[in-house]
Amino acid sequence: MALPASSAQAATASTQIDQALRQHLQPALEREARQLGWQQPRLSLDLSLPASVEQLPACSRTPHAQSLSGRQELLARQRFRLSCTQPQWSQDVTAQAKVSVLLLVARHTLDRDQALSAEDVKIERQELARHDRSFFGKVEQVIGQTAKRRIRAGQMLTAELLDAPLWVRRGQSVTIVARHDGIEASTLGEALANGREGEIVRVRNRSSEKIIDAQVIGDGVVTSTWR
The missing domain is CATH 3.90.1210.10 (Antifreeze-like/N-acetylneuraminic acid synthase C-terminal domain)
Known part of the structure; x- marks a missing residue:
């Protein structure tokens, strides 16, 4: 992207390097945000610039950024090469992307x-x-x-x-549903342990006082089979 003459004169090589790296990393930021569901991500950079950058003339267009790191993770510390065609120069820098x-x-x-x-x-x-x-x-x-x-x-x-949510809590009154050969019956019981969907918990049948293993199938509902 070419810069207007006034902008190129006002810009410094260091600010142009920062701008070029932000543009280079923006697609990776957008990709991560889509894949991971990031809400309103903001990108900032921690740049390590050598003193020689202050001597570089401003570039007539945004410098080209190339990653020198093998594994390009957005939040990993990376090395980049920034290249300008007019006037011609290149500079290696280290940058740490930060995302909030x-x-x-x-x-x-x-x-x-x-x-x-x-x-x-x-x-x-x-x-x-x-x-x-x-x-x-x-x-x-x-x-x-x-x-x-x-x-x-x-x-x-x-x-x-x-x-996952607790569907059964210790000491809670629960409904015990029993099924056998297409016949279904239910009775009340007391949970002797906490349980989530699909978990097996110990339950006391309040009618028989028998303690059984039952599977949690709903909020306050467990199931067992007649034996």
């Missing part, structure tokens, strides 16, 4: 096995670390999920910290 996004954090302390509601979370802009991939950008993604362990106020919510 809108993501969910705990509004207050969350206890283990606590089910999350919209009031338990808030959206904040935070800078991402290189391996941050499993965070959440939308409130509806975490509603009903439960905390695997205690989460402090302001902590980023990630998939590693949350679990």
Whole structure:
């Protein structure tokens, strides 16, 4: 992209290098945002420029940026070669891309096995670390999920910290559904452990006082088979 004469005169090589690298990294930023669901990403650069850059004349057009790093991860520290055709020069630089996004954090302390509601979370802009991939950008993604362990106020919510909703809680009254040869019957029981969808929990049948293993199939519903 050619620069107007006035812009080229006002620009410096260092600002042009910064602009060229931002343009070079923008497609990667947009690709990551689409694939990972980043909300309103913003890109900044931590540039390591040698002192000799101050002696370079401004380029008549945006310099061409070429990555010199084998593995081109957006958030990895990389080396680039910037080339100008008029006047002719090239310069190698090191740059660290930094990306901030809108993501969910705990509004207050969350206890283990606590089910999350919209009031338990808030959206904040935070800078991402290189391996941050499993965070959440939308409130509806975490509603009903439960905390695997205690989460402090302001902590980023990630998939590693949350679990599927608890459909059965220890001490809760549950419906035991039994099926056999097309016949279905139900009775009341008491859950002796917490359980999520598909998990097997111990349940006490309130009619017989017998303790059975039952699979969680719904909110407050477990299933067993006659033997």
